[in-house]
Amino acid sequence: MTAAPRLSRRTMLRGTGALGLAGIAGLAACGRPVDDSTELPQVSGDYDGPPITLQFWNGLTGGDGPVMRTLLQEFTAAHPAIRIEMYAIPWGNFYQKFPAAVVSGLAPDFGLMHNFQVATNAARRVIVPLDPLVDALGLQESDYLPVVWGSGLFQGQRWSLPLDMWPDSLFYNRRVLEQAGLDPDAPPTNRAEYEHALEELRRRDIQGHWLPAIDPQGVGRGFDSLLWQMGGELYDAEGGRALFGEDAGIRALEWQHSLIANGWSPSDVSGSDANVAFKNDQNAFLWGGPGALINDLAKVEDLDWDVAPLPQIGPHRAAFSGSHQFVLMRQREFDPDRVTAVVTFLRWIMANSIGWAKAGPVPARLPILQQPEFAELTAQSHVAEGVEHIRFYPLVPGIAEVQTTILYPAIGDALLGQIAPADALARATEQASFLLEENLTKYREAR
Known part of the structure; x- marks a missing residue:
């Protein structure tokens, strides 16, 4: 086994380029981006003022x-005085643009972001704590x-309000299983x-x-699930190791x-390769999130498929999950009517999130699931049968960038045979x- 090479600090900083993290690179150069002394006004009851238009950004x-957008239309039909302009921006651009908008005083009223980006943006104070609104929100x-x-x-x-959860799950092609003499109504539940x-x-x-070895994002989340199933953790509680x-x-x-x-798997495929093979009855299993796959697979005529929780490969049940979360953007001054x-x-949307489930994710509020x-x-x-075993990334600023720029590429290198698994992880740990x-x-300085 080849020893993992040690890197100098200069080499590391040049190699990752990740220290100017996406979405907050411009803010780092500006020092503290905004005055975070502004407070949310007290809110009680529904808005009953004159017509108002809100800006809502997401990816x-x-x-x-x-x-x-359909849900926004339904909301406006029930609340004619409130119009919501939605701006959908690719996620990578979203995490760059909205902090800049906060700095410039042109922030949208609220947004939707991934749970693993909340701590980063909270540390940068470009979103605001929701504690004064907890009672008004009915949390x-x-x-x-x-x-x-x-x-x-x-x-x-x-700092955020969970809308949904989208655990990696086992999508299976029933026709392929049946042709192999396997029970299409009994997907595998454990390693054996x-x-x-x-x-x-x-x-x-x-x-x-x-296995999407050349798709670090897709294969990396599978690794996360497996690591937790094996009883491990990605990072220590402080996010320092x-x-x-x-x-x-x-x-x-x-x-x-x-x-x-x-x-059991080709050696050098991408997530899209696996997806196409599944749709063409050449592949039996996909590990992935429901938000993307449910609606995608449902569009394929005559595809006989279903989904179940991930099988338990290790001693514990666990599955990576993400979540979309609502946040309020920091304003130079908060308008009570807008808030x-x-x-x-x-x-309203938390009470009606059954409508959001049609997009694929599982609603975050348990009463909706009943x-x-x-x-x-x-x-x-x-x-939803597997949501009791979901795991999220730790609430540590910048963790998502460590995952995507260091850990996931190392996993891909190992699966492509470029380095032994233990060496790949040792190198990634050092980086x-x-x-x-x-x-x-x-982020300590930002606070």
Whole structure:
């Protein structure tokens, strides 16, 4: 086994380029971006003032965008005085543009962002704590899973309102399983069953799990799920030390590598390759999030598919999940009418988030999952069977960039045979230590 090369600090900083993190690079040069002494006004009841137009920014540029626009129309029909202009910007651009808008005094009223970006933007103070609005929003801890309730909390304050959860799940092609002599109504639930199914498929010249080795984002979230299933953690509680290179991470990555080594997966495919193969009955299993896959697969005529929670490969049940979360952008001065109108919308959409489930994600509020209408969404309700075991990234500023710029590419390198799994993770752990150290300093100064 080749020893992981050590890197000088200069080489590391030049190599990642990630220290000017997406979405806040411009802010770092400006020092403290805005005066964070402004306070939210007290809000009670629905907005009943003159006509008002709110600005709502998000990254919903895919099939989820039209679903949100439909919900906005339904809201305005119920609240004619409030009009909401939605600006859907690709996520990468969104995380760059909205902080700049806050600095310039042109911030939208509210936005939607990923849970793993909340801590970063809270540390930069470009969003505001929602604690003064908790009662007006009708937030109750009992309405959420503990991991979801806690996902909007950072340094003892609530910074975001969870809309949904989208755990990685097992999408399976029923026709391919049946042709291999496997029960299409009993998808594998554990390692033995999963490997048995893959071997039966291989015996019939079908590579049943197309692992997207050249798609770091897709394969990386599978690694996260497996690491947690193996009993490991990505980082320590403070976000100052990477733990993914320890034994649990090695076992997780070695299992992924075994999919290729055993002939159960091609060696160099992307997520889109796997998706196309699945749609053409050449692939039995996809690991992925419901937000993208449910509506995509539903559009394919005569595709016989279903979805279930991820199989338990390690000693524990776990699955990576993300969440879209509403945030209020910091303003130079808050207008009570505008804040009241935003709260009116947020309260409405949380009560009506069954409509958002049509976009694929599972609503965050547990009472919504008990509604008969949710049971009618077959795929989403099957995904929801596994939500008690979801895991989120830790609430540490800058963690998402460490994942995407350091850990996930290292996983791809190992799966492409360029480096042994243990060496890939050791190298990534060393690289991550530089960025984690810089993050702790950077975000401490920002606060």
